[in-house]
Amino acid sequence: MSSPCDPKHAPAGDVGSALMMIDSRLKAVHEGRTEPDPEQQALISQFAASLGPGEADDVLDGACTLIFLFMKWLRLAYEDHDKDVIEYVVPNLVGTMRMLPKSIRPEAIPTMIGLVVAAGTGLSPSLWRKQYGYWTREEMTPLEVTAFLLAEQINRLTDDQDFATRMVTEALFRADGD
Structure with a gap:
């Protein structure tokens, strides 16, 4: 029996824009910046402000x-x-998110972990989340942090600070070629 959260039913969204935001954060961390580059932040803010409601949903789906x-x-x-991926990813995410109380409110952590567990078991994080209503403003930063932390974990495992971004970029180029 097919699940309503099966990824084949999920929109891919604007993966390129979501990846751009995550890659920007990864580069800032690897450059040793604790604060976002003001110019880069201005570009991201300008981009976000230019999005209509449907386009913002596309970026959320892209992050998922x-x-x-x-x-x-x-x-x-x-x-x-x-x-087991859940055993090795979830404790690290929870621990890291708990160290970021200014960015991630404690009540957002279970939702983000739910997204990760859904994805880790082959379900669409986007469709899993939509079962519980629309995204809240308070979930935007935790969603970005979740994608960032997963990318960073991949980069650490591969000992290549650009691996996660490159992997998705190459997949996007292959999909465009098909």
Whole structure:
């Protein structure tokens, strides 16, 4: 029986824009900046302000697609070593998110972990979340942080600070070619 949260029913969304935002954050961290680059932040803010409601939803779906892709990669990587992705990803995410109380309110953590578990079990994070209503403003930063932390975990596992971004970019180019 097919699940209503099956990824084949989910919109991919604007993966490119979501990836751009995550990549910007990754680069800032790797450059040792604790504050976002003001010029980059202005561009992202200008981009976000230019989005209409449907386009903003597309970026949210794109972020969920990134979470799905990152968790799929992590699941396959951990399975190659006979390990459970949930066991190795969730405690790290929870611990890191709890250290960011200014960015992530405690009540957002279970929702973000739910997205990750959904993706880790092969479900669409976007469709899983939509079961519980529309996204709230308070979930925007935690969603971005979740995608960022998953990308960073992949980058650390591969010892390549651009691996996660490159993996998705290459997948997008292959999909455009098909």
